[in-house]
Amino acid sequence: MEVERGHIKAFAEAIEDPNPLWNDENVARQKLSTGMMAPPTFLRFIRTERLQELPEDFPYNRSLDGGSQWEYFESVKPGDRIKAVTTVTDLYKKSGKLGEMIFVLTTTTYTNQFNKLVATQTNTSIRY
Amino acid sequence: MHQTLYWEDVTVGTEIPPLVKNPSNRQLVRYAGVSGDFYEIHYDKDFAISTGLNGIIIHGALKQAFLGQLITDWIGPTGTLKKLSAQYRGMDEPGSPLICKGKVVKTYVHNHLHFVDCEIWIENSKGQQFTPGSATVLLPIKPRD
Numbered sequence: 318m319e320v321e322r323g324h325i326k327a328f329a330e331a332i333e334d335p336n337p338l339w340n341d342e343n344v345a346r347q348k349l350s351t352g353m354m355a356p357p358t359f360l361r362f363i364r365t366e367r368l369q370e371l372p373e374d375f376p377y378n379r380s381l382d383g384g385s386q387w388e389y390f391e392s393v394k395p396g397d398r399i400k401a402v403t404t405v406t407d408l409y410k411k412s413g414k415l416g417e418m419i420f421v422l423t424t425t426t427y428t429n430q431f432n433k434l435v436a437t438q439t440n441t442s443i444r445y
Numbered sequence: 446m447h448q449t450l451y452w453e454d455v456t457v458g459t460e461i462p463p464l465v466k467n468p469s470n471r472q473l474v475r476y477a478g479v480s481g482d483f484y485e486i487h488y489d490k491d492f493a494i495s496t497g498l499n500g501i502i503i504h505g506a507l508k509q510a511f512l513g514q515l516i517t518d519w520i521g522p523t524g525t526l527k528k529l530s531a532q533y534r535g536m537d538e539p540g541s542p543l544i545c546k547g548k549v550v551k552t553y554v555h556n557h558l559h560f561v562d563c564e565i566w567i568e569n570s571k572g573q574q575f576t577p578g579s580a581t582v583l584l585p586i587k588p589r590d
Contacts, residue, residue, distance in 0.1 A: 324479070332474040332510040333466065338522060348522040356527050357513035361506050362481045379496045380484070382505035386530035415497055441532075445497075 318363050322395035325355050332356065356392035360427050361385075365403040368430055376443070377419050383441030391435045398430040406439070419444040449523050452552065452559035454582040461547035461563060464515045468503050468539045476507045487533070498536060505533035510544070510578045512565050515545040516580045528581035534577030537567070544568045547580070559584050 322342065329339040337344035338354055345353040393399065407422040421442045427435045448534045473487045485492035486502055509531040516526055536545060547565035553562070560583055567576040 324564065328479045331472065331479040332514065332551065334510070334517075336514070337518060339518075350481070356510065357509045357517065358506060358533055362479065364481060372461045382533055384530065384532035385506065385509055388528050389526055 318399055318401075320355060320359075320395055320397045320399060322353060322392055323360060324362075325395060327351065328359050328362070329356055330361070332358075339386050351392065351394065353395060357387065357389070358385075359393060360399065361400070363399055363401045363427065365401045365425060371405065371421070377444035379415075379445050381415075381443045382443070383420065383443045386439045389435075389436050391429065391433050393429070393435055397435075399435060400428050400430075405422075415445045417445065446571040448521075449585060450520055450559065451587045453587050455549050455552060455561055455584070457468070457549055458553065459549040461515060461519045461565070461567050462548075464511065464545040465520060466511045466514075466543045466545065468537075468543060470501065470509065470539050473501065473503060473507070476504055476510075479505070480506060482483070482506065485487040500538055501503055503530070503539055503543075505576075508533065508537065508567055509578070511543065511545050511567065512547075512576070512578055514582070515547055515565060516582060519547075520582050520584065523585050525583040526580065527583055529582075531565075531576050531578035533576060535573060535574055538568050543570075550579075 325339050334356055339356045342353045403423050403425040406424050409420050411418050423440050425438045429435050452515050453528060475488055484503055486496055486503060487504050495573050512531055513529055540583050547563045549561055550564050551562040560581060563580045565578045565580055566574050568574050
């Protein structure tokens with residue numbers, strides 16, 4: 318998926334983060350020679366296909382986000398083409414306030430058009 | 446103008462200047478739009494209640510974005526964020542302020558690069574801390590004369 322400058326700015330506006338690095342190309346260029354870049358959690362919007370590892374009839378439709386860990390290797394700039402690949406790394410059951418809950422741990426790797434690893438995100442999704 | 450934050454400026458216990466955010470229903474809808482997360486628990490109260498929640502809740506990823514801002518405001522353009530994590534242990538609702546806070550827990554040098562580890566968290570208006578996390582940043586060192 319291609320990263321568009323306008324989308325970076327719209328994302329920054331939505332999270333109400335006025336940092337010029339993700340809002341204004343001219344000001345960003347005065348601060349960093351590489352210019353505008355995406356804020357830390359921007360890649361979140363890039364969705365991968367439905368996870369192959371989960372069965373078709375996975376009976377838990379409701380979900381909550383349990384947490385997310387990012388590791389960054391390269392900055393993301395307008396014009397980059399990012400590919401996201403998600404795999405399930407763990408799956409376990411727990412009982413809690415909402416009854417029986419399934420914890421689904423996934424890791425997503427994001428690579429750019431130069432085949433460079435840009436970031437990884439490990440996510441915990443709670444299905445119930 | 447942002448003053449450069451150098452690795453030598455921080456030590457274990459250094460507090461990160463707090464960041465106050467005021468998430469509203471409107472912001473949640475806007476965030477749903479740009480992030481592509483249209484799960485109804487973030488903007489449809491009846492739907493949220495039908496899933497067992499008390500009302501609409503703030504996206505965990507939006508709270509993580511607030512923590513990202515806490516760190517990037519602090520380190521400025523010369524610092525580099527290497528790791529950012531957050532756990533969503535409780536529900537925060539829109540309509541009251543969230544205060545993002547953090548402090549330095551470790552400073553170290555690895556492969557000639559100067560790192561700082563931080564503990565970060567968000568406090569809601571009731572003083573509850575539902576969003577603990579951590580961050581690792583790379584900072585420049587002071588130029589030698």
